Amino acid sequence: MKNPPSLAFEDHFNISLGDLQKILDISLSRGGDFSEIYLEYKIYNFINMEEDIIKETAESISLGLGIRVLSGEKTGYGYTNDLSFAKIKKTALTAASIASSRALREASPLSPVQFHHNFYPVLESPHKESLEKKISFVKETYHSAQNFDRKIKKVKVSFLDHTQFVTILNSEGLKVSDVRPLIKLACLAIAEKEDKRETGFSGGGGRVGMEYFSTDLTPKEIGQDAAKEALELLEAALPPAGEMPVVLAPGHSGVLVHEAVGHLLEADFIRKKTSIFWNKMGKKVGSSQVTIYDDPTIPYFRGSYNIDDEGTIPKKTLLIERGKMAGLLQDRLSAKLMRRPLTGHGRRQDYSCIPIPRMSNTYIDRGRYSPDEIIKSVEKGFYAHKFLGGQVEDSGKFTFSVSSGYLIENGKLTAPVKQATLIGTNIEILKNIAMIGSDLKFGLQTGTCGKEGQAIPVIDGCPTIKISRMTVGGQ
Amino acid sequence: MEKGKKPMKLKELAESLVTFGKVNGADEVEISILDGYEFSVDVRLGKIENLVEAGSRSLGLRVIKDKKTAFASSSDLSKEALEHLVKNAIKRTKLASPDEFSGLPALSKKRVDIPSLKLFDPEIPSLDSEKKIALATETEKIALEDKRITNSHGSSFETTEIRIIFANSNGFLEEYEQTFCGLSIGLLAGGTDNQVEDYWSSSKLHFKELDSPEEVAKKAVERTVRQIKPRKIKTQKVPVIFEPTMTSWLLGFLFGCVSGVSIYKKTSFLVDKLGKRIGNERVTVYDDGLMPGRLGTRPFDAEGVPSQKTLVMDKGILKNYLCNTYAARKLKLKATGSSSGTSVSPSNFYLKAGNTPPEKIVSSLEKGLILIRTIGHGLNPVTGDISRGAFGLWVEKGEIVYPVSEITISGNLGEILNNIEVVGNDLDFRSPLAGPTIKIKELTVAGQ
Numbered sequence: 001m002k003n004p005p006s007l008a009f010e011d012h013f014n015i016s017l018g019d020l021q022k023i024l025d026i027s028l029s030r031g032g033d034f035s036e037i038y039l040e041y042k043i044y045n046f047i048n049m050e051e052d053i054i055k056e057t058a059e060s061i062s063l064g065l066g067i068r069v070l071s072g073e074k075t076g077y078g079y080t081n082d083l084s085f086a087k088i089k090k091t092a093l094t095a096a097s098i099a100s101s102r103a104l105r106e107a108s109p110l111s112p113v114q115f116h117h118n119f120y121p122v123l124e125s126p127h128k129e130s131l132e133k134k135i136s137f138v139k140e141t142y143h144s145a146q147n148f149d150r151k152i153k154k155v156k157v158s159f160l161d162h163t164q165f166v167t168i169l170n171s172e173g174l175k176v177s178d179v180r181p182l183i184k185l186a187c188l189a190i191a192e193k194e195d196k197r198e199t200g201f202s203g204g205g206g207r208v209g210m211e212y213f214s215t216d217l218t219p220k221e222i223g224q225d226a227a228k229e230a231l232e233l234l235e236a237a238l239p240p241a242g243e244m245p246v247v248l249a250p251g252h253s254g255v256l257v258h259e260a261v262g263h264l265l266e267a268d269f270i271r272k273k274t275s276i277f278w279n280k281m282g283k284k285v286g287s288s289q290v291t292i293y294d295d296p297t298i299p300y301f302r303g304s305y306n307i308d309d310e311g312t313i314p315k316k317t318l319l320i321e322r323g324k325m326a327g328l329l330q331d332r333l334s335a336k337l338m339r340r341p342l343t344g345h346g347r348r349q350d351y352s353c354i355p356i357p358r359m360s361n362t363y364i365d366r367g368r369y370s371p372d373e374i375i376k377s378v379e380k381g382f383y384a385h386k387f388l389g390g391q392v393e394d395s396g397k398f399t400f401s402v403s404s405g406y407l408i409e410n411g412k413l414t415a416p417v418k419q420a421t422l423i424g425t426n427i428e429i430l431k432n433i434a435m436i437g438s439d440l441k442f443g444l445q446t447g448t449c450g451k452e453g454q455a456i457p458v459i460d461g462c463p464t465i466k467i468s469r470m471t472v473g474g475q
Numbered sequence: 476m477e478k479g480k481k482p483m484k485l486k487e488l489a490e491s492l493v494t495f496g497k498v499n500g501a502d503e504v505e506i507s508i509l510d511g512y513e514f515s516v517d518v519r520l521g522k523i524e525n526l527v528e529a530g531s532r533s534l535g536l537r538v539i540k541d542k543k544t545a546f547a548s549s550s551d552l553s554k555e556a557l558e559h560l561v562k563n564a565i566k567r568t569k570l571a572s573p574d575e576f577s578g579l580p581a582l583s584k585k586r587v588d589i590p591s592l593k594l595f596d597p598e599i600p601s602l603d604s605e606k607k608i609a610l611a612t613e614t615e616k617i618a619l620e621d622k623r624i625t626n627s628h629g630s631s632f633e634t635t636e637i638r639i640i641f642a643n644s645n646g647f648l649e650e651y652e653q654t655f656c657g658l659s660i661g662l663l664a665g666g667t668d669n670q671v672e673d674y675w676s677s678s679k680l681h682f683k684e685l686d687s688p689e690e691v692a693k694k695a696v697e698r699t700v701r702q703i704k705p706r707k708i709k710t711q712k713v714p715v716i717f718e719p720t721m722t723s724w725l726l727g728f729l730f731g732c733v734s735g736v737s738i739y740k741k742t743s744f745l746v747d748k749l750g751k752r753i754g755n756e757r758v759t760v761y762d763d764g765l766m767p768g769r770l771g772t773r774p775f776d777a778e779g780v781p782s783q784k785t786l787v788m789d790k791g792i793l794k795n796y797l798c799n800t801y802a803a804r805k806l807k808l809k810a811t812g813s814s815s816g817t818s819v820s821p822s823n824f825y826l827k828a829g830n831t832p833p834e835k836i837v838s839s840l841e842k843g844l845i846l847i848r849t850i851g852h853g854l855n856p857v858t859g860d861i862s863r864g865a866f867g868l869w870v871e872k873g874e875i876v877y878p879v880s881e882i883t884i885s886g887n888l889g890e891i892l893n894n895i896e897v898v899g900n901d902l903d904f905r906s907p908l909a910g911p912t913i914k915i916k917e918l919t920v921a922g923q
Contacts, residue, residue: 046546048817050740053572056817058546059563061556064531077527081550094528131570154741190741190857197741197857238860241710241885241921272519274626274663276670354525388852391864394628394663395670397880399851399864421853421862421883421921427668473862473883473921 012041012063012165013083017110017175023067024107024171027092031101032069032076034332035092036170038309039065040351043127044162049138050155052146057131066351067092070333071099079352108173115176115313119297119304122209126161126183129210134159137185137219144223145189151234152227153197154190159183168311176311181207182302182457184446187222191230198236198418200229201403206302206445206459229386233404236418239472240407245381245434246422246470247374247408251441252386254460257364258449259390259398260426261292262460265319265327266345266357266451267334274394276427280325286430289367292320294329296344296360302445303360303458307344310355314344319362323430331357349454356452363461367436371464374435376411382472383408384422396426421473429467437464485510485532486650488552489642496538496561497644501568503539503579504561505643507777508532508552512636514604518611519629520619526608535816538564539578543571546816576804582645585781589651593768596681599634599654607632610688614660617692623700628661628674630692647779655770656682658691662699671702671878673848678906680768698847702866705880708922714843715884715918716836716870719901721846722910726824728888729760730908732856733787733795734819735802735811744859744889745793754791754892757829762787762797764812764822771823771907776814782822785811791892797821826910829898833912836897838873844920845870846884859888865920879922886918 020037027035044060064081065088076098078091126134138157145155160183167177186203202225204217213219248256269275277285296304296314308314310332318326330338331346334357347358375383383406392398402420406413442461449458489506496504510532517524534557535548545564549556615630633656640650659676675695677686686694717725737743745753764773764782775781778800786794796806799814813819837845845868853862862885868875899912 053574054570055572055574056544056546057567057571058548059560059567060547061549061551061560063549063551074523075525077525077529079527079529079531081531081533081552091529098523098526131567135570156740197744199742199855199857238885241883241919243923272626272628274628274672276668352529352531354527391850391852393672393850395665395672397850397864399853399883401852401862419853419855419860419862421851421864421885423851423864423881423883425881471881471883471921471923473864473885473919 013039015083015085019085020169021107021110023088023092024169026089027067027069027096028105028107028171030096030099031104032071032096032099034070034171035107036068036168036310037065038351039167041165042162042350045131045134045160047134047138047159049142049157054135054138062350064351067095068354069095069098071101073337074098075333075354077354105171107171110169110175111173113174113176115306117306119299119306120181120207122181124210125163126181126210127163133210137213140219141185141187141223144220145187145227148224148227149191149231151191151193151231152189153192156188157186159185166309170311174311176307178306180305181209183208183212185213185219185222186446187226189226189230191234193234196234198230198233200226200233202226202229203444203446206300207304208300229404232416233418236404236416239382239405239417239420241473243469243471245378246467246472247378247381247383248462248465248467249383249385250371250437250439250464251461252443253384253465254363254443254462255387255390255400257292257462258359258362258458258460259392259400260429261320262294262359262362263392264394264396264426265329267328267330267338268357269394270328271334271338276394276396277325283325284323285325285427286320286323287433288323289436290320290323290430290433291365292363293318293365294345294359294362298361301361301459302447305360308346309348310346312342312344312346314360317343329357329359331355347456349456353454356454358451358456359449359458361459363440363442364436364463364465366438366440366463369435369437371437371439374437374464374466375408375413377435377466378408379410381408382417382420383413392426398426399423423471423473429470432468432470433465434468435466439463485640486648489640490648492536492557492561493642493644495558496565499562499565501538501540501565503644505537505579505778507535508640510638514607515631515633516608516611517629517631518608518615519627521612521615523608524629536561536564538568540565540568542573542575542577543568544574544577545571576801579643579645580778580780580800580810582647583781587765587774587781589774591767592765592772592774594651594653594680594772596654598682599656600636602634602682607634610658614658614688614692617689618660618662618696621696623664623703624662624696625665626663628663630660633657641775641779643779649775649779651774654680656685658685658688660691660695662695664699665703669704671699671705673698673702678770680770701868702878705878707881708869708879708920710921710923712917712919714840715915716840716843716845717913717915718845718847719903719910719912721849722826722913723906723908724849725891726826726908726910728854730821730824732859732888733797735796735798735806735808736818737856738796739802739805743856748793749796751793752791753793753889754788755895756790757895757898758788758791758892759827760788760825761785761827762811762813762822762824766823769823769904771821773822776812777816778814780810780812780814782812821907823904824908825902825904826898828900828902828911830900831897833899833901836899836912836914837870840870840873842871844879845875849884861886861888881922883921884918885921891915
């Protein structure tokens with residue numbers, strides 16, 4: 001894979017490298033240990049189709065920089081989108097004020113880093129593609145859902161792409177750039193029958209080029225999938241409530257690993273001892289069938305990046321190895337304070353945000369059972385197929401909202417079921433994982449994760465999984 | 476906004492871009508500019524963790540030509556960048572479809588007296604950093620004095636000052652300034668494997684109205700420790716009391732269902748219900764953008780439509796949907812000053828208080844659950860169905876006997892509105908969505 005084109009940030013920022021070097025020095029003028037400038041230019045396009053018409057298109061430009069100064073455990077941060085030298089200097093002084101040490105450091109001379117990988121070697125960059133072509137994909141998706149069945153009464157399709165140009169410079173001499181494309185084509189279909197009304201959802205994309213929609217997932221398929229789901233939900237009943245065995249479908253159920261494990265292995269929660277995993281490194285925390293990775297290097301995936309938002313080259317990171325806690329998601333600050341190696345998981349929503357440890361593409365690795373074997377082993381239970389999302393607390397308590405699923409009766413999937421909530425604590429669930437399938441899949445390339453008000457693209461995955469007991473909330 | 480610096484001529488910029496759009500062929504042009512200053516400090520275990528201070532500006536625009544709409548936004552406010560964006564948007568309108576309902580609102584004769592809304596507190600820009608840091612530090616210190624608290628997520632104090640400028644080609648040109656301050660803390664209690672957590676916060680437009688560090692800390696401690704050693708319960712149907720924060724959460728869901736945008740899109744269970752009974756006589760709901768100094772107050776919405784007080788539900792009867800201009804035209808109704816662009820947002824959306832003190836609601840409960848927190852997703856506006864992870868306090872014979880966790884509550888908003896048995900007298904506008912304690916006749920609580 002080729003090295004991506006590096007950002008000639010001077011084109012957008014009109015600041016010389018010499019001036020930026022000065023800014024790094026200024027930001028250490030109160031005695032900070034480390035300083036960093038994050039320059040970001042982002043272009044964004046959006047198309048929305050509803051009620052049979054292209055309702056609107058939108059274009060957005062975001063340009064700005066954030067300056068961070070670290071002093072021990074403290075972070076000073078300032079950002080601006082006024083890019084005059086005077087204003088940047090003021091921003092640097094704001095960030096610098098967090099420190100109050102007499103031991104002044106000087107920033108090292110900047111030396112550009114070239115890396116030799118590209119996890120998103122796209123052929124047709126979305127920002128260079130014509131709006132007409134994007135609109136044709138939107139219409140194709142829309143009509144595919146609408147024409148799928150007469151019971152489909154409403155369709156909504158949105159397309160969005162953004163291209164993010166980042167350059168990161170720091171007082172250790174780092175200067176590195178990345179250009180990250182991101183596309184999402186999403187379809188919502190509403191089906192009606194008598195007085196019932198249900199919604200189906202599908203979508204695709206990732207850090208891909210426009211060629212994705214002919215090679216990977218076509219607009220037609222996206223439309224059909226949304227319509228199919230809405231139609232199926234019309235026939236679905238509310239689930240029985242109570243504790244029962246739960247089988248998680250491959251792919252979509254990856255939200256479980258994201259919520260129940262991933263968040264609690266973010267190093268900031270470990271360092272602050274607010275995660276229940278803080279004292280469990282190397283210890284057994286779940287069934288020995290469970291191995292979990294976070295891998296920012298999977299080509300074309302939504303959660304991937306060539307460098308993280310602190311300029312670190314990311315690594316595939318082992319989090320749980322055969323039931324034992326094996327690793328953490330680190331950013332620079334936590335890694336330094338914990339004296340642990342960097343993993344390249346310092347991410348931020350945009351230039352106005354402080355980077356924090358985050359997930360990228362998180363998954364449970366494949367196991368040894370066939371999916372059929374797993375379903376057959378359940379006499380009476382619940383099969384969770386698709387999720388709206390999930391939420392976890394540091395205490396390990398979590399919920400997942402299941403949008404669609406099935407009852408399992410005598411080892412077979414039977415009646416379709418809608419809207420269930422799964423609830424539990426992560427340690428219990430990890431221990432209660434009884435079987436893991438060989439069919440590792442990933443969910444839709446549309447996911448977003450929120451933490452401390454920052455939204456970032458992620459994806460997660462898992463094979464078919466049987467959990468011996470779990471609380472299902474229903475009717 | 477930057478302190479001590481004369482605000483740049485953003486009003487002139489907005490006006491000139493409206494003219495520029497018209498000259499370049501747009502039928503209608505709308506420009507909004509936001510100029511903001513933000514300060515926040517996070518303190519954890521007595522030390523500053525993060526200190527953020529920043530100023531930023533952004534501009535949003537909408538152009539309409541031949542009934543076709545295009546939007547754009549930028550944080551680059553250079554004239555060249557903006558003029559390019561306007562021209563590009565006009566060009567893009569060609570690719571959209573004509574829509575007879577599109578277009579800007581007509582200029583309203585009604586004018587809201589901006590100073591009477593008390594949106595700006597001059598004390599906030601004058602607070603010095605030391606004082607702001609001390610507020611967060613003090614709050615955490617008080618909370619940590621309670622030995623039952625085992626760890627802290629930290630305490631934060633933040634302030635924002637924003638200036639909003641709005642102009643359109645129908646002759647609207649207004650601006651206003653608004654301040655905001657917030658103090659919050661998150662706490663943990665219980666052992667590592669028995670951890671419970673909660674937080675509390677106070678948010679106001681005026682500094683002197685903000686709860687003191689002591690009030691915020693005490694409330695956060697109380698909310699956290701009451702959850703220690705939770706039990707699981709069996710699945711059952713029981714009466715459920717919603718604390719005010721939970722009523723707010725329910726009102727947020729109701730807001731989404733009375734949104735004119737959801738109605739014309741048919742993504743709400745309240746389609747075609749205008750004028751009909753959707754709740755019992757205890758339910759009266761308003762959306763009021765004109766209450767002085769409240770968090771949801773604003774002189775006009777994101778399209779320049781003046782704010783108003785709208786009766787949403789009158790003793791159980793659905794009276795009004797909340798509409799932006801587009802939804803109003805679609806539904807042949809009037810815009811209610813609720814626009815947030817292509818969608819709607821609440822101003823001060825609240826459930827009218829009843830007469831019963833909250834303590835009395837609890838003491839008169841024979842057996843049931845006090846809902847204190849929910850987590851997860853699980854709201855379906857199309858059906859009104861609710862299914863959420865929940866935390867609560869179990870009540871027997873009018874007394875709280877133990878906390879419960881790992882439960883889910885499920886029900887339906889339509890049914891809940893018809894089954895509100897008691898409305899408390901404790902309405903407090905802590906958030907733009909506000910409601911008092913309420914008691915619901917029965918909900919499914921799923922546990923073991």
